[in-house]
Amino acid sequence: MTRNEAISTHRNQRHGKVLACFPMQYPRELLTALNILAVEVWGPPDVTPTHEMARIQAYVCPIVRHSMEFLASKEASQLDGILFPHTCDSLQGLATVLTDFGPWDKPVFHFTHPKGPLDSPRRTFLRKEFQHLATQLEEWTGETLTLEKLRDAIALHNHLDSLRGTLLEPTGQTLGPLQYELLRRGEFQWPQTWLEEIQEALAGVSVDVSKEAKEGGPARLLVSGIVPEPQGIFEALRQAGAIPVADDYAAIGRRICHVENLPDDPFDALMARYEALPPCPTRGASVDRRIGWLLERARSAKAEAVLLHNITFCEPEMFDLPHIRRELAAQGLPVLYMETELGGELSGQLATRLEAFVEMVLDARRKG
Amino acid sequence: MMLRRMQYEFMKNAGGTFLTGLQRYQAFKKRGKRGARPPFGPPLESVERLKEIMTRYYFTGRYADGAVPVAWVTSGFPSEALVALGYHLVYPENHAALCGARRKGGKMCGAAEEFGYPRDICSYVRTDLGSLLSKKTPVGRLPKPDLLCCCTNICQTVLYWYRALAKHLDVPLVIIDTPFIYGEAPTHHLEYVRGQLDQFIEVAERIGGKKLSPEHFVDTVKKAQRASSLWGECLATGKAKPSPWSAIDSFFHIAPVVTIRGSDECVDYYQMLLNELTERARKGVGAIDNERHRLLWDNLPIWFLVRDLALATAERGFQFVCATYSNAWAEAGSQIDPSTPLDSTARTYTSVYLNRDLDNRTRSLIQLARDFDADGAVLHSDRSCKPYSVGQVDVRNRLMEEEGIRAMLLEADHNDERSFSKEQALTRLQAFMEAFDE
Amino acid sequence: MSNAASIGIDIGSTSWKGCVVDSKGRVMASRIQESDPRIKEQTARLLAELMADTGASSQVPVIATGYGRKQVEATRQVTEITCHTKGCFHQTGKPGVLIDIGGQDTKVIHIGPKGSVLDFQMNDKCAAGTGRFLEVILQRLRIPLDQVGQHISSKGEGVKVSSTCTVFAESEVVSLVAQGARVEAIARGVLEALAARVSSLAGKVPEQLPLFMSGGVALNPAMVAILAEALGRPITVLDNPQLVGAHGAALSGGG
Structure with missing residues (x-):
């Protein structure tokens, strides 16, 4: 749709x-x-x-x-x-x-x-x-917001977030353009419909339990940034020999907040869900919290490297960059930073950079 | 500690000399006067006092840490409580501007870039982080902070900036978050700021090791309010024809109301400046010899270009008579009501110029142009300052179409001279001025 | 029976480089020519020459790198970053930091003790800090790139060129000329501006790591000296600096 x-x-x-x-x-x-x-x-x-x-x-x-x-x-x-x-x-x-x-x-x-x-x-x-x-x-x-309606909506979104999380997590090996298309459909889809679409997609997906980097397999990346545009980014990654296995894009992974036990009062529940959001500079989370979160995401998804993909002139993302790069590198996670415009195609220079980065990651894997 | 404190007090009361961007600017103006066709009027005498104040301020700073609590604060931070608690305050924005006026901005930005900060980050931030990382500053040394204080009323950039400072310095950070005002601020927004103020004072008391005395606080608020009002009166003297000083002068004379507001020294200084300006206006002494056109300046100064701008405009009988930048400091501060110090501080600091919608800002800008009878406007489109710059294209069109004021956008950067072509900018400015006389 | 083990070609924006190596990685023959926009034809012609020189058969793998690598048929395509690293490590056998100033890109590569890429930086967005920057600006001053060493004033005498953007710097240089500044002083200023940009790209290089340089700009001793000044350290220019990428590509052929 x-x-x-x-x-x-x-x-x-x-x-x-x-x-x-x-x-x-x-x-x-x-x-x-x-x-x-x-x-x-x-x-x-x-x-x-x-x-x-x-x-x-x-x-x-x-x-x-x-x-x-x-x-x-x-x-x-x-x-x-x-x-x-x-x-x-x-x-x-x-x-x-x-x-x-x-x-x-x-x-x-x-x-x-x-x-x-x-x-x-x-x-x-x-x-x-x-x-x-x-x-x-x-x-x-002109509608009245009853507590019941709000409670239902919160439960729906909480469930949605749990499924979005699943879609991003254990299927790491297959996370690609198709998953992203589905995840981003929520940007305009009615939530109930979207939920059903995700449920359907999840039913057909085989869960990769090993979650390990395989010899000869693609480089496993944690991707972060603002929004995965231009969409050619995923094809470029695939061609370069890499796949995203964890996501912290502001448009996607950074907005997922599943709360196990929602408080009964709907406004308390809204607060609880807000509090469960991953750290983001636009809300003033400390640099350390952000780094800690990225490390945790990378580890749990067995990512081998990190791609920070920013939109040109987006200041909030830029301030964390040198710190993320240093501290993640110290933990054995190399970081590639790149900026793109929204539309058009990925430039040849950026594609080369992606490729060189992947060559580096795969070389490091080979040499242990 | 005692010794450090004595040193600090001694420096606070001693003079000293070092070259500031201001000095250069003044020296340059004097040189200009000796030329064949002097474009500038006699320089302001208050400049000597200003130099003294700023020199002592930075000089004292070198001895502040270890002697008194030190806070690094954003220019729009409600700093009165800190002053009353005896903190020495460092204003990184003012420090960056000083570096910019001395044309050290680009070099320091480079040091921050070497660390990995991208070039599209605000050049004040890169200048200061570069100074911090390279341990280089024209003021000798900045004291290490015990507390970082950031207020988002001027931009969100300060939020990211101070998070980075907290990371580099490992020092506690207080954020006063002032929601942007569209139209009128809802009550709960002001209550929110007030709540944060209360909390901030607790933190400042704990780190400063003493309780805020209500009398002392009110006294500080009064002085800050008085200094802001006097600053407004100083600016208003620019309405005279010819204008006794220029908006470019005001970019330098603004320093005390930013850095030492709340002190007697600050109030005294502006009283002195006001007397001088009033006298000049009365006698008809202008900042330039032949004032033919009056211009409004919008946005931050282009610190590395102020001298060239002053000369390029003065030579052709153009004078910057008012600036939204300088005016912002008079507009807000004077509204504090000492009888309700905290509530009015919350309201005042939330309602600063840059924290208001564009409609409000445009009306204020147009009022300024009318009050000062400006017939032209230069809107500095500042790569480094999005909150100030977004919307300028429409503001320019409104000035031209509805007010009959010629206006141009001058794209530059407030502190980084490396992404800028002086010749191109001055040529554009010249073409703009030529059109007035066609 | 030929000893040729593999062929590396590096198709850059300003020049075409290629070489044949034997099983020990030694260069048997090489070619360097100005780039022709007809990449395929030029590549076919020069490859034929290289094969004729060394007797290499069509079975010998060809590894392509450089921005034009995808335009030609090759056994494998590898990025310049990996190739320059291999070429450099083959010569030096030790870890270090390699600076390659190419026509379009400038790269700073941290090479590990085993010859792997540990990290790399590339200029983004524009030609600031690349060979193109030098070329454009020096052309304005009518100084041939390879003779710039004879046309620059000594240390401390340069005029400050503050813009690092190619377009802005060009206009800055034009106005400096108009103001009567000495061409030699401006030339030094331009080289210093480029060095500052590269130095900012390089960031803080750990003390113990040697600095190497490859790429055509490395043939320019004046530029190397000024860059070394900016980085505060000596720089070792690799042998045949222009060929390092192609050599590295050939070395990638062995597996």
Whole structure:
């Protein structure tokens, strides 16, 4: 099902509103409970630049520049509103340019997540922020958010996250373009439908229990970064002789938060799920926590190396880089850093870099 | 410890000389005056005092650690409580700007890049991390911090920056997270900032080893508020024609209100500056000899280019009379209400210029242009500062279409001269100025 | 019966390099030529010459590297990073840091005690810090790349060229010329700017590790000297620095 089909199905069959959601962290459970379809905007990768994109300087991240173009296009008319989480300066800038200087004239919502460790002022604030957003969305949709609806939505998303985790974990050997297509479908799919799609996919997948690097097998990588675009990245990895076995992309693995025993109070449950999220610089997690998390992910997936794949001009990811590189290397995990634009093809230079990196990893494996 | 403390106190009250970017800028202006066609008016006398204050500030810093608690803070951090608790404060942004004005920015950025920080990170950050890693600074030495204090009201970059500092220095970090304001701030946002302030004061007390005296705190808040108000009045003298000083001057004279606000010295300094500026305005003494056009400056200064900019504009009778950058320091600080120090601190520091939506910022910018009767605007499109720069294309169009103010975007970087072509930039600026007289 | 064990070709953006090695990895014959945009034709022609020189049969494996490696038919394709490492280790037999300044890419490779790549850095995004940077800027000054040594002023006399971006640096150089700066002083400034960029790419090199250099720019003693100044250490230029990649490719043929 394509993005457009998901939108029209939602409108015609569930009669709900469609909300464009920006990267990366927002309480999707609230949206589901209020029958709002979240359609995430990570670019999109391929847009035709006009004067709209030129409104944002070329040194700003392509997610923001592409989004400017997209939201001014006809295609954006299918959206009823936008939700901007407070992720970074550039997205915040987009939010204000778009509403203060147009062309966006439909409703805009904001979700401000606290930056820094979740201490008591931050917990109080986050809870109020959830409630604040809930109230605004209730007013917008005319729907009432019952505790029951919210509880169901949270349970659904929690289950979804558990399945997403499974899809990323034990099938490591097969994680590739197809899995990613399925994982990213959630960026526009109605959660219940998505859940069913993942269940179906998981039923047909053989679980590789060995999870070991095999002699002659591909190099096993932990991939991290913002979003796996251009999509050719996976084919390039495959050609270079590597596969992703663990994922910390902000768009994918970094948003999975399964909580075993959800608190009964739905707002407590929202808080618990938020707290279970993997560390991310955009929410102010310390560098050490991030490194610890990456190490743990790499070890449990038996990764041999790490690919940090950033989008050009994305500042939050850049600050951790030298520290991640040093500390992971000290643990025997070499790190390759690369930056790409969103669309188009992977440049020959980047492909060479990937290949050389894989040659290095495989050589190290051979030499033990 | 005692000895260290005595040294510190001694340095605090002693003078000293070292070359700052300001000195060079002033020396350069004087040289310009001896030229065949002097574009600049007589230099400000307060400059001597400013040099003294800043010299002592950095000089004292060398002896601060071990003598008094030391905090490294972002420029927008509510630092009044720290001042009242006797902390010596280091403002890495001010330090980076100083390096930039001395054209050391690129070299220091290079040192941070050698460590592995990518080039697209803000050049203030790279300058300071480069200075930290290479142990090189034009101020001799920066004292090691006991506490890092970061407030996100100027950008999110400081959040990443201070996380990195915490990693390098292994020092506790306080983050005051100020939600961005679209329109009006919801009550729970202000309560959130207030809650963090309370918590921050506890941490600062514990690390500083003493309790914050409410009287002392209110007194500090009053002084900070007074300094900000005086700063605003100083800037307002620029409305006179000719303007008694330029916005470029103000980039340097802003240093005390950033670094030592809350002290008597700071208040006294701005009183002195205000007297001088008022007198100049009364006598009709301008910052340049022949002021024909009045310009507004938007965004951070291009620290390594200020001298060239001053000359290029002055030579043609153009004068920067106001800047959103300098104004931001007058706008916010003066709103603190000493009768509700914590609540008003929370509100004030959340409502700073850069933490507000573009509509609000644009209205403030246009008001500034009107108040100062600017007929042109140069918007520095700063590669290193996304929060300040995103939206400038639309702001420029609005200035041109609705206000009839000629405006240009000048793409540069506030501190890294290596990704920049001076000739191209000055040629563009010249072409922009030529169009005024067609 | 020929001793040829394998053939390595390195198709770079500025030159085509190839060599034949015997079973001990010794170079039996080599070719270096300016790159022709018709890669396939040039490769076929030069390969034929190399085979004729050494009597190598068509059974001898051909290993291709360089940015044009995928354009030609070869037994195997290996990246420049791995090849330069092999070529370097064959000559030196010890760990170290190899700097290769190529036409399009500059690479800094950490070579381990067993001759493996431990880590590598490459310039990204633009030509800053590459041979292309030198070529463009020196052309502006009308200084032939191979004669730059005779045209630069001595240490401490250079003009500062602060831009490392090729486009910006070119405009900076043009304006320096217009201001009457000495060409020799500018040339030194340009070389120093490149050295600073490469040095930043290299990061902190551990004290005990020797520095090696390969690639065409290594033939330029002035550039090597200035780079050594920037890195604060002597640099050993490998024998036949231009051929190191092709040699390494040939050495990858043995298995």
